[in-house]
Amino acid sequence: MIIDKNQLLRTKKEIREEIWTKMTQKKVGAFPFPLYGRISNFLRANDAAQRLFSLQIWENAQYVKINPDSPQRWVRQRALEEGKILYMAVPRLRSLKCFIRIQVPPQLAKKASSIRGAFKMGESLHPRAMRPIELVIMGSVAVNSYGERIGKGGGYGDLELALAHKFHVLSPDTPIVTTVHDLQVTTERFRLTPHDALLDYIATPTKMIRCEEHSQKNLKIFWEALSSEQIKKMPILNELQKLS
Numbered sequence: 001m002i003i004d005k006n007q008l009l010r011t012k013k014e015i016r017e018e019i020w021t022k023m024t025q026k027k028v029g030a031f032p033f034p035l036y037g038r039i040s041n042f043l044r045a046n047d048a049a050q051r052l053f054s055l056q057i058w059e060n061a062q063y064v065k066i067n068p069d070s071p072q073r074w075v076r077q078r079a080l081e082e083g084k085i086l087y088m089a090v091p092r093l094r095s096l097k098c099f100i101r102i103q104v105p106p107q108l109a110k111k112a113s114s115i116r117g118a119f120k121m122g123e124s125l126h127p128r129a130m131r132p133i134e135l136v137i138m139g140s141v142a143v144n145s146y147g148e149r150i151g152k153g154g155g156y157g158d159l160e161l162a163l164a165h166k167f168h169v170l171s172p173d174t175p176i177v178t179t180v181h182d183l184q185v186t187t188e189r190f191r192l193t194p195h196d197a198l199l200d201y202i203a204t205p206t207k208m209i210r211c212e213e214h215s216q217k218n219l220k221i222f223w224e225a226l227s228s229e230q231i232k233k234m235p236i237l238n239e240l241q242k243l244s
Helices: 014-023 045-053 054-061 068-081 106-113 116-123 155-167 228-233 236-244
Strands: 063-066 086-091 099-104 124-126 135-138 176-179 201-203 206-212
Touching: 014 054, 014 155, 045 068, 045 176, 045 201, 063 068, 063 106, 068 086, 086 176, 106 116, 228 236
Parallel strands: 063 086, 063 135, 135 176, 176 201
Antiparallel strands: 086 099, 099 124, 201 206
């Protein structure tokens, strides 16, 4: 009898709950609280960001996509201070122009790095109006050295990358990095689905982890994993479905 290895692994929900509980008990979380149900902010998030800034791929990138969550605000601010062009996705992809392009003078970087500031100072774009993304920074709840990542459970982070790839502004070779607390790094393997993005680097407050070599990232849109209700709520998916 052949046993599916995924049957032997814990569910993503179980791992999320354990990480959120562990971070809460160890008091390593930071505002906003509670940590549950989100890409949790953590103490020394700036130290994790500093390790990311030491990478050559950060130095080389001019167009970067960064998630809008609290622990990555340090990364967004630094990107804008350095004159990089920052792309963020519209929450839940609820607009046809589902990405925001932010480029501001360095003195406005702190303000523009907040979610409110980004939407106030940024420009809404359809994916076809974007330039090729050279580096992706994602938020995570749990990660391992194999490059496997668990987000907060909505699936939007992976879908954003798939959309960027569909419009030829993201390559499977584009580096993907996350910044997390050390408690969020585990040796446990995760139950992966075909649309899960794989990481190249993990930056924590104490170390930089180069993820193990993995096969080419699969950045396709997996329509079978999307309900008709989800597609209906995302205009960009409606557009693509009509064109296919």
